[in-house]
Amino acid sequence: MAAKSSKKQVSGWTGNPYTKLVYAQGDSTNWSAPEAMPAPLNSEFQTGSAVFSSDQNVVFFTRINQIKKKNKAVNTDPFSWVKFSDDADYINRLEIFMSEKKNDKWTEPVPFAYNKVAEYSVGHPALSPDDNTLYFVSDMPGSLGQTDIFYCVRQANGRWGTPINAGREINTAGKEMFPTMGPNGRLYFSSEGHGGMGGLDLFAAEGSAATWKNIRNLKYPLNSSADDFGIIFDKTGDAGYLSSNRQSTDGTDDILAFKYVRIPCRLAGRTVERVQIKPGVYKETPVSKVLLRLYKEGDTTATITYSDAAGYFTFPILDGIKYTIKGFKNGYLNKSAGITPDCRSVIDMIKLDMIFNRNTLNKAIVLENIYYDKDKHHIRPDAAIELDKLVQILKDNPGIKIELSSHTD
Template identity: 35%
Template sequence: MKYNYIFIYILFAFGYLKGQTKIEKKAEIQFDNYAFENAIEAYEYLISKNYSSYDAYKNLGDAYYNLGEYGRASEWYGKQLSLPNESFDITYFYKYAQTLKSTGELDEANKWLQTFLDLSKSDNRANLLKAQPNYLNDIDNNSGRFTIKNSAINSSYEDFSPSYYGEKLIFSSARDTGLVKKNIHLWDNGSFNDLYIATDKSDDGDFTNSELFSKLLNSKSEETSSVFTKDGKTIYFTRNNFDKKNFKRDEDGVSRLKIYSANLVNNEWTNIKELPFNGDDYSAAHPALSSDESKLYFVSDMPGSLGLSDIFVVSIGAEGSFGTPVNLGPSINTESRETFPFITDDNVMYFASDGHPGLGGLDVFVTKLNISNDFYVQNVGKPINGPSDDFGFIINNQKGFFSSNREGGKGGDDIYSFTQSKRLELIRTKIINGIVKHEHLDSIITSVNVDLVDLNNEKIKSTVSSVNGDFNFSLPLKEGNYKLITKKEEFVNDTTSITVKPTDKELNLIIKLNSVPIEKAIVGNDLFKLLQLDNLYFDYNKWNIRKDQEEKLNEIVEYLNLYPDLNIQVKSYSDSRGGEKFNQKLSEKRADATKSYLTLNGIKAERIKSNGFGESNLLNDCINGVDCSEVMHQENRRSEFIVIDK
C-alpha cells in the first residue's frame, strides 16, 4: 500500500508539472503576443502554485510596466532581482528604479540607479544621468509653470493622444459608441480605440463634449494618434496593420502599427493609404508635422532604432512623396521609449520618454529642433509630469492638452487641459570645469568658494573646490559673458571673466589665487614668525628637505616673490647630540640645502646667504648630558629666515 500511495503521488506530481509547463508556455506565448492581461493571469496563477522563475518575474514586471501599472511592475522586478545566481540584464536595474520612482521610493530608486550607472559602459541613459547629476533640482526649477484640469471630454475608458484640427480637438478613445464592440484589444483586454472629435470649446480653452470623428477613418481596427495639415485637408493617423477583413500579422503573430494618410474631398475623408516607409515587421506610429509641413516626425522600432521606440523624421516631397526615414539620434533617443512627438510653429518639439532623467514612467520633454540633430532636452517639470505616464502633449498660444494615467482621473488614460504661465527657455547645458591653484607655487588650493554670476552680479550658482582643488558647474546657460568669483580666507578674492558661446559644450579653466599680502618685513625680522609658520625642521643626522616641510618653504618663495628687493639669511642649527665640529658641518649642509630649494624655485641666489651655527643656539634646555625626548631635540634641528641688508 505504501508503494501504491507513493506511485499515485508521483503520477499526480508529474501530471501537475506537465500542466504547469503548458500554462507556462501559454503565458510566454501571451506575453510575446503583447496580450499582457492574459499573460499576467497565467503567470500569477503559476506563482500562486509556488512556481518561481526569473523569466516569469521579469515578464510579469514587463507586462505591468507596459500597462503603466508601475506599482505592480516594481513588485515583480524586485522579486526578479532578488533571485540568486542570475546574470541580470542591467537594463532591469534601470526599469526597477523607474518603477520605484513612480511609487515614491526615491532613496531606493537612487540606489538602483547608482548600480545601473556603475555597471553601464555605453548605455545612453547612463550618459544622460551622468551629465545631469542634479536632474531632480533641474526639474524643480522647471516646475510650476502650468495649471492643469481634467478635461470634460473624458470617459471612464481610455482617452488620450489629443491633436488639433483647426479650432477643434481630435483624440483617441476606447469608449462605447452604442455599437456592439466585437474587437477586444489583447494588450489590456479593452476595446479598440477610435478617433473622436470635440467641437464645443469653453472659455478656459477646454472642450465640453465629443462624438465619433469619421466612420470612414474609424475601422474595426485600432485608430489612435493623428495630425492634420494646416488647411485641414490631409490627415496622418495611426492604425493597426489591417486589411478590409483581418489583421495582418508578422511572423510572431503581432499586428504592427502603421501610419496612414487620407484626404478630405467633398467633406468626406477618402483616399486612405498607408505610408511607404511602414513595414509588416516593425511599427510606425504617432505622426507629427514640422511647422512648414515639409517633414513628418514619427515613432518606430524599425531597423536602425536605438531603443524600444525611437523618434524618426522623413521628408515630404512636393507631390506627397516620402524620403528615407532618419533617426533623430542619441540626443533624443535612448534604449527605452521615446514617443508621441509634437512640433510647434516655431519648431520646438515636445515628446514623451522614460529614458531621459525624469520622475517615473513617461515624462514630457522639450527641445528646439535644428539641422545638426544635436538637441538640448529639458524636462517640462511638474505638474505636467509626475510619477505616472504623462504623454501626448500639444500646445498652442500657451494653452494645450496632454494625456496621463495619473491617479484621480475618470478612466485609465485621461486628457488634461492646461494653461502655461511662463515659457521654458530652451538653453543648452554648459559644463564649466575648473581647478584652483596658487599663483606662484602652482599648488592646488582646496575649499575655495566659487560663485558663478552674471554681469549684473546676480548669483547663478555656487560651489566649493574639492580636495583635489577642482570644481564643476553643469547648468543651462545662454550665450554671453559671465564671471567666476573665488574667495578663501588668507587669499585675495579673484574675479575671472568667461564668455559662453553657442557652440561651447564645455569650458576648462585654471583659476590662480594670491595669498593675502603681508606687510613688508624689515631688517631683522624672522619670516617664519612674520608668516606665522612653524620652524623648518630636519631629521636627526640628515640635511635633506623633508616632504612634509616643503609647503612652508613654498610660502617663503611666494613672499619673496611679492617683495623682490628683500634679502635673507638662512640660519640653520643642529641639536646637541654629537660633537661640535660634526654638528657645525651638519648645520651648514642644512643651510645649503635650504638655500638650494629656494633657488630651484625661482629665488635668485644672490638674495640668500646661508650659514650653519651648529648647536650654538638651542631653543630649550636639551644640552649635552640632559635626557630629552625626540620631540624636544626636533625643536633645535631647524632653519630660520632673517631679513638682512644686501
C-alpha cells in the same frame, strides 16, 4: 483624439473597447459631446494618435494591427508602456495612414510608404509647422533603442523621402514616443530613456531633422510619476492639453488641460564703470543716476527707474518674458542688455551688471579674450562673444566713430 469605441470590439491586451478617432468642438472650458470621426477614418481596426496639416485638410493617423507572432523572443507590443505577458500569440504592429478632405468628405486612407507591418511598427505621426517634415515613431532597422523617433522630408514630387533617425540627442536605448510639434517649432516627445520622474515623461527639444539641442524635461506639474504623453499647445504656446494616467484607477488615460502661469520676481541690477588701475587690472566703481528703461518684447512703452548712489536698481519682472533694458547717462555711452528670466519663486532675484564706458575722445574701449590660434587670423568662437559686445555698443550709439585695431603673432 482617440477614445474607446462603444462597439463590442475589445482589445486582447487591455480588455477595453477598441479606440477610435473622435472630436469635440469648443474652447478651454466648454466642449460639445465627443463625436466619432466618420468612416473611412474609423474602421474595424484600432485607431490611435493623429495629426492634421496646418490647413486641417489632411490627416495622418495610426492604425493598430495584430499579427501572429513568429519569434517567441520578440517584444509583443514595443509601442506599449504597459508590460504585458510574453505568453501572447500575437504582436501589436502600428501603421500610418493618410486621408484628405475633399468636398467636406474624407478620402479612403492611403498607407504611408514605409509601413511594413510584417517586420516593424510605424506610428504616432507629427508634422513640422510647414507640413514638409513628418516625424513618427518606429522600431524599424536603424533604431537606437526599443522605439525611436524618425523623420521623412517631403520631396519636390510630393512623396516622402527615406526615413532618417532623429539622432542620439533625442533617442535612447529605451522608448521615445508620441512626438508633437509646438507653434514655436520645438519638438515635444515622451521618453522613458531620458531621466525623469517615472514612467513616460514629457520632453522638449530645439532644432529640426537630426540636429537637436537643449533637450529638457518639462518637469512637474506637466510630468508626474505616472505616464505623461501626447502634449499639444494652442497658438500662444502657453496653454494646451496632454494625456496622462496619473489620475487613473483602471489603467485608462485622461486628457488634461494646462495653462502656463508666469511667476513674478525681481531684476536686481547694478550700473558700474570699469576703471583701469594698471595694465590688465581694473576695478569697478558705481555709476549713479543712470536712467534705465525696461521693455517687454514687442512693447514700445518702458518701465523707468534710476540707479541709486551705489549703482543699484530693481525692476519687477515675469518668468519667461524677453526683456531689453537700456541705460542712459550724460558723459557715458548708451548701454543695452537682453534678459529672459527664469523665475522659480516670487522671492527670486535675477542679477544683472551693466558696465558703462565713458564717452571720451580718444579713450580706448578694451575688449578681453580676443585671441587667435597659432599661425591663424580667423576669429575664434570665444573672441566672437567679445566682438559681439562691441557690435552692441555700436548699435546703442549709432553716432559714434571708432578705430578698431588688432594684431596676430
